[in-house]
Amino acid sequence: MAGTTKSEPSAAERAIARASEIMRQSTLREVLALASRPGVLSFAVGLPGQSLFPVEGLSRAAAELFATDRQSLQYGIPYPPLKAQIVELMRLRGVTCRPEQVFLTSGSQQGMHLFARLLLVPGGRVMFEDTVYDGMPMAVKRLEPEILAIPTDLNEGIDADAVERHLAAGPAPAFLYLITDGHNPLGVSLDEAKRRRLAALARQHRMPILEDDAYGFLYYEASPAPPLRAHEDEWVFYLGSFSKILAPGLRSGWIVAPEELMPMLAALKHAADLDTPSFSQRMISTFLASGELPGHMARLRAAYGAQRDALLAALDRRLAGAVRWNRPRAGMFVWVELPERIDTAQLVRPAIEEEKVAFSPGAAFAVRGSHHADHCLRLAFAHLTPEEIETGVERLARVIERALG
């Protein structure tokens, strides 16, 4: 954008230059583009299984709206029946809440972004696990915060001792973000004692925990313990999502938070995009009213559970000894650790080009450009059939075996 009359950059030019320095597109999105080439079996992106979308039920819901409810196409306030239905859904997760504590979002990424803008001042401090879903750092990036990184791993998850040490040593950060069940990318679910302890720390230090529960309904063994929000209703702010249990293309999620925050969340949301699509809200509400969701979620658990098992069996058959991984009890991801000398980011392109298989390199989820996860990779399994998973692991094993030499 060449200037014409002045030599100094204008305010807009300076802001654009700064934004372009700090807002680089995430590595994960770049991988996505490569991984979508035809013929590539991609474990790279956390897509829900498209063949499982409840198309018939949603189609009936849409037809009903078109026939009877023109307000579904109009501007509108957050749809009250959907809030009441979310209260019922939360009950299935062991959480008691009221419709006045439910806030509707355009997907849970928006929930993260609204909380970032509510809780964080420019240059403030936030606390993340050192391996973290990349959408959360993206949501705070423009505010250039100091990030406190807490160790975490694929077996136990976030290190609660480290959280406690940080909080004892200095002022609490603006918030801590975590995923309780089926962690993205680590696959881990927290044990119940740790849930209670983290909830207590949030209360003790008046530090909000943003609890991302996108995967809590997708469990493959015993029903998981309730989320942190069940233990703490004042300092745990819960993020729910219809993307993984219904369909991401509707962009609908929710927040459960203290009622006194609702006017501020509403003002921040108004500033960001006015309303969540009325049509999505009412289509989801009509679908939920049909009573089909519990059966649908049971089908998802059966299918994804079988896909997880196929992935674990294939890894065991082809890569046992060479690499480590965990057995996720929930969610859509298996985390794989290679020997430390391997940099998985270097393997992405040859994997796609030579073996037609894709994955997300560990570096995509490492906070602050840290290198601790460079030798790791994430496998997303929800959108592939067991047969595709077997073929994919076969291809991946060849890539890894070559890298191991």
Next chain:
Amino acid sequence: MAGTTKSEPSAAERAIARASEIMRQSTLREVLALASRPGVLSFAVGLPGQSLFPVEGLSRAAAELFATDRQSLQYGIPYPPLKAQIVELMRLRGVTCRPEQVFLTSGSQQGMHLFARLLLVPGGRVMFEDTVYDGMPMAVKRLEPEILAIPTDLNEGIDADAVERHLAAGPAPAFLYLITDGHNPLGVSLDEAKRRRLAALARQHRMPILEDDAYGFLYYEASPAPPLRAHEDEWVFYLGSFSKILAPGLRSGWIVAPEELMPMLAALKHAADLDTPSFSQRMISTFLASGELPGHMARLRAAYGAQRDALLAALDRRLAGAVRWNRPRAGMFVWVELPERIDTAQLVRPAIEEEKVAFSPGAAFAVRGSHHADHCLRLAFAHLTPEEIETGVERLARVIERALG
């Protein structure tokens, strides 16, 4: 949120307190709640006419997606066919652009918010008309900018001399926001000479103009002159919307901006809400592909034009002499000026409670809490029938006559 162990407020508590100071909900939203009472004829909110939504066409489009396109429910990249269709739509407005310059948004409010975050640093400066659509100040509020207020009026619109004086006197602000046709709330459309002059100023001072064209397709006399973007493709960033020409409940709009800004807009959008709903994008694209949009827009122009005429005739019959108003050539709003001693905000509640009629008080659109529009009010006419408009003006006239004493 009472603390339990410490006496000083935590970082989160301080941020929440600050946010609650600066993010008060807009006056307009408060009026909306009152105005939606049953039996109230409301001119208060800029709703498109619900009875005119192309329900059959959209319903066919949705049915086709459910039958053939499961990706419409999946995460996805911005839908390329829709970008190409928007290029065609822009051509109808006299604007030449390429798909690489089109960015899809969750409604044009999101476009404003993305540009605010791209162009404005905390505490920076922006330039608004002194009577302005309240969504734009909302979009920048959290960044606490200095606002340069430019005089504007219901006959000529923004004072280009004042813009030029400001730019000559000091560094250019981060951006200028304006509406070229069918201004919200003033109803005014800019003449062609002023369009050219403003576009030239943007270029000369390398100051982006955010051109909000939500109403440019809704004209009731000769087809309006092309927007500023037709004269300047580097420093005019155009905001388009499907809300007024199709349906706001889908939350879909677009930006036309220089191609080099697209990666940064994409990163900021990813941080905010990942994707615009795939389902909305593809439903709109399928509807546009049916070729029904031009005919639909012609029906909107005929209906809204008749409603505008009914409103102007009723005002003329009941309030000529007592108040002033303009004759909008485009859009959905008539601006009414009462004698300066009347504060219209004081009339809202009695109007609703005693006469069952609602409007938006001028103060809702005054920047920086200025009082220059306290004696004005905005009438939105797109969602009311000519008969409702006549009855509404009858009621409004009684309110105003009582106020005039």
